[in-house]
Amino acid sequence: ETYFPIIAKGFSHQFWQAVKAGAEEAAARNGVTITFEGPNTEAEIDKQTDILNAAIAKAPQGLGFAALDSQAQIPALQKAADAGIPIVAFDSGVDSDLPLTTCSTDNMAAAAAAADNLAKAIGEEGKIAAVIHDQTSATGIGRRDGFLNRIKEAYPNIEVVDVQYANDALKAADNVKAMLQANPDIKAIFASNEGSAIGLAVAMKETGAQIVGVGFDSGKTQKDAIMDGTLLGAITQNPVGIGQCVVDSLVKATAGEELPKNIDTGFYWYDKTNMADAQIAAVLYD
Amino acid sequence: MNETVRANAPPVVEMRGIEKSFPGVRALQSVRFDLRAGEVHALMGENGAGKSTLMKILTGVYQPDGGEILVDGRSAALRTPQAAQALGISIIHQELFLMNHLSAAQNIFIGREPRKGLGIFVDEAKMKQDAAAIFRRMKVEIDPAAEVGNMTVARQQLVEIAKALSYNARVLVMDEPTSALNETEVEHLFAVIADLKANGVGIVYITHKMDEVKRIADRVTVMRDGQYIDTLPAASTPMSTVIQLMVGRELADQHRATGQGTAEEVLRVTGLNRGKALREVSFSLNKGEILGFAGLMGAGRTEVARAIFGADPIDSGEIQVHGQVRRIASPADAVENGIAYLSEDRKHFGLVTGMSVRDNVTMASWGRFMQAGFMQEAALGKVAEEYVRKLRVKTPHIHQETRLLSGGNQQKVVISKWLLRDCDILIFDEPTRGIDVGAKAEIYRLLEDLAAQGKAIIVISSELPEVLRLSHRIAVMCEGRITGELDGRTASQEEIMTLATQRANAA
Amino acid sequence: MTDTTLDSGKGAKSGFFTTAALQKAVAFVVLIALLAFFSLFAPNFATGSNMVGIMQATAVNGVLGVAVTYVIIAGGIDLSIGTMMTLTAVVAGIILTNLGMPLPLGIIGAIAAGAFMGAISGWTIAELKIPPFIATLGMMQIARGLALVFSEAKPIYFNDTPSYQLLSPVSSISAIFPGIEIPNGVMIMFIVAIISSIVLTRTIVGRMIFALGSNEEAARLSGIKVNRWKILTYAICGGISGIAGLIVSSRLNSAQPALGLGYELDAIAAVVIGGTSLSGGRGTVMGTIIGAFIMSVLTNGLRVMGVQEEWKIVVTGVIIIVAVFIDIFLRKKA
């Protein structure tokens, strides 16, 4: 029977749970078995490499891998390739042609879209800030730079006065409050994942600050915050879609089908107005 | 006192055929012992004879490997200290078991605190009163609220005694209770013991001090090498007999110091000051001389020693070694200058109890047993063996942890450490505390030999006979001052006591 | 070392006596100094709303600090408090949201769960003689794993229990004294601290805890049932971690199963900055609270000053050391 280990960048966060859900759905659909694993934090690259080695040891028919570092783990992947195990990368790619395909969304583009919506909401001028969930991980850097670059290029009248980092909702909440304290004239804040978005929403509720909040990813708290108008809206990638894409691609690969080099699973801007739309609702998760 | 009456009184406690072994040591071999109500039964024996072990068994600290214990004629199982206490048996341990962070009162009543408010709150006030009452009975000045950790060994020992008394036991074991006490305190303790006797309390009294036995004991039981030797009436038995039973050999006589140091000065201390503990302490020490430091507890003798040794910082004062002024800021400096200090608090400052006899004997000299950074294990073992033999340290092997040695044997290990380091200025603080007569005589001889070999020696001792026995010259301290110097060959106990109590204001 | 431990004991005598008082005084001075510094150099730092913000940022760490203070005074350590907090929050979520039971049951359940798990740590330490560091390191993993298992690695929301907000963000006191906008989470921290301070300094429980930390062997030889008291101590610690779990999940209106890792070190830092000795037998709860405030004032102040993240981390490390140094130094002098 066919078995695919899926190795993510983490597992205890909502986003990865959604990817897992998608992968399991596709696995059931294709009648294959999978395991879904990941390190505790997106910093533990060597631990992810160990997970990869353990997975290869199981001589699977295929391998799904979301590399924490685009280069560092290539040697380990090479081992898998040498063992003739088809590899599908997801979430963010690897600087190598070992993966048959990469199911991902462009974090930078997605964050840029967040920037556009945020800019529109404040009349393309004024002071803004960002709270980023991780200072060093590919996702964190991608979303941060995607957002900041877009602002710099397209909105000369918008000034980014502060960028803070917080790896959980509680710290994010206290962070945002400190930011608002330091710059009372902030007009908008961007939060780069579900945790930071929750923190942003909590902080706005607690301070009653009348600012524009833009989030990222999904999750009930964030959706509610958007519904009740605390947050303007958020970017959601399609984690469920990513999960499905990984497994489906692996199935195709084992069947010997050709795969495109990249499969963009897309991202969507959602707010009060379009959350109900079938297409959007499909990619949102609680 | 009339032993006949007591002789037919039934024993409160009887121990039969008690066996106990520890890894590598057969501590007790079919030992028997009995105690009658209202008697003081002295338990004597050399270091390591098994006295403490036997009593730890009686008080539920250790479990015997064999034998039986009868309390009031009924065989009793003493699984825990609580079980023993429940039967009215309590003990003053040789080692201090106190909670340094708690006050005297809190230590005395730990686990038995008077309660108030639904029994969850501690009634500190009542506790302090009760503690104060016990201290009054012992006639000692200790603040029940004072913290045990800041007390000197002597005062801590008094707190231990108070704790044991507070149990109102009918059987009270005292394991070397006076080892850190001075004459006055010992007198007060004896008074307390007398009145316990009168109330029918049976007391087991472990000591190495013959005079004490003569004074308070009704019977004496002698142990040697973990075996029961004999039980004798204290009054009618000459101490020489007891001593012979203990050590199984003749002993050196108790003569006075005769020798005298050379004229060559090796150490001069001028105007040493440290807070209230030391005031303008000045003295000198010559090659080949034994300088005795006498005084009551808290007189400041240990403080002098620690100051010279660089263990405590001094406020002012100058130390000359071989005529040169030396800056001694740490024990390391002191040892560099050939000064060694043998602490009165063996367990905490003398030994690394978790390490072997070998390592303890050699640790002050490790530098010498090193080649390219590597320890010369063989050489270490050889010297350790040599000193274990020299000082007759009772230990299964040199790899035994010093923690497992009896009090006296631990002391011998510490002495070995400094002898091996052969510094030429040796400060011995209570060198024979908790050491049996046999070993004592040897250590006296040892100190004399060392002096004869040209070492300069300071002996701090709370036992006047010891000071007189050893010292060529005697410095007497009171309240941090040196109140006078006496010639060791002519000085009398009376002269010393006068100086020792010569308070600044009184003088 | 000697000097510190020489004074130290007095702290044990009671939370309000000389050294203990001094310890707190010292930590307090450091706190005031930090507040003064930031008020001068961080614009917008010294405002009422920011003070409330700081308090709120202190609540969780403060309560966890109080919890572990019990254990540390008893001569132990508990590394599981952070993930224990998460687990208890998840338990509350399951009771209130998944099972839809009333609020009081959720509160009791969370605290009970913490106390139970804590008792297990205590049991492995007291009966199985596992070193506290390792026993609670294991428990840290177990609690974290269970939190993920029970929550299926998804946050549990309290939307169906609006009253849950009462446990942290809401400020009930402001209803009584308008203007005093102190959130309930902070009030709970203070209440827990005051009660704990009384328990440790005035009750038999506290006495036993200090005795354990001061000299366990002596306590045993004095006929104290050492193991029972030890287990109780860890149970109390777990139970209070449960309170922290309630505060954090109430504030986020959700039990976040991934949160909590690393919180134990912040809490322990607060305890030590507050003058409690890691070797046991000495410490005060109020010191811990001040220690927790020092840490959150520091983080907040540096943020408001706009110090770069990486330098913020460096400075925090330095201040932790300096604060403790000042504490030790002044007590030597005293």
Place this chain on the structure above:
Amino acid sequence: MTDTTLDSGKGAKSGFFTTAALQKAVAFVVLIALLAFFSLFAPNFATGSNMVGIMQATAVNGVLGVAVTYVIIAGGIDLSIGTMMTLTAVVAGIILTNLGMPLPLGIIGAIAAGAFMGAISGWTIAELKIPPFIATLGMMQIARGLALVFSEAKPIYFNDTPSYQLLSPVSSISAIFPGIEIPNGVMIMFIVAIISSIVLTRTIVGRMIFALGSNEEAARLSGIKVNRWKILTYAICGGISGIAGLIVSSRLNSAQPALGLGYELDAIAAVVIGGTSLSGGRGTVMGTIIGAFIMSVLTNGLRVMGVQEEWKIVVTGVIIIVAVFIDIFLRKKA
């Protein structure tokens, strides 16, 4: 406890005498048991490549464990080893990649940086009398912050220094003994362990470290320059953390500035599982290595068995406790 410490001394005497040997034996039995279990119930576990994978997964934790073993035997603790490892890796990256200097300088630089920072920790502990836990907790933050500052929070790659691969992934031994595919990183771990074992049991340094851990005051009063030896101990620990930094960054062919947080706890767990006492004065390096293997075999085995991630965490926690329990239990019996 008594019983464990009762044996202890012999352990202190030398790494190769009775109890020490027994400790290792015990941990070893646990390790064998785990290997046997997984070989039976986890298909594909007992394959050469997986064994190599396990070794590789052990190298970093093993070396960090050895580093902190020195400190723990000396009666201290070092929480900074994890982030110290990261900092040293970054230093190597700056020397080799940013400054383009030759490999040896990078190696020396990384180890020297670790030793220097370690010495600072040691100094604050020895001279300023800061409790080790708090001093190294502060250093943990400082090292982490500096790593981010120096690397500008970006990974530094070693692509321009291909020879850097020699430090971990490459297997030089297989060139000599074809078939033995043990990577250099693992060999380095074994070499560090053997040298450390000799240092601790046969040299003056080791003897001093054991003395410090057993009774510091007695050592001081024996004329031993306690502070110097203490500082040296922490410097050694830091230096060895530097070696871990080289191994991990060589394996990832990059210095990852955020990696390392939390690694200290794994290392300390390995040390304790290996039978070293956290109260100091007793321990063996080989025990630590076995402890590290127990942990990585466990993680790997559970993975290969396909146990769910969250349950894996729970089981790991349980096993840590059980392993230490067995160790303590068997030594009591002995």
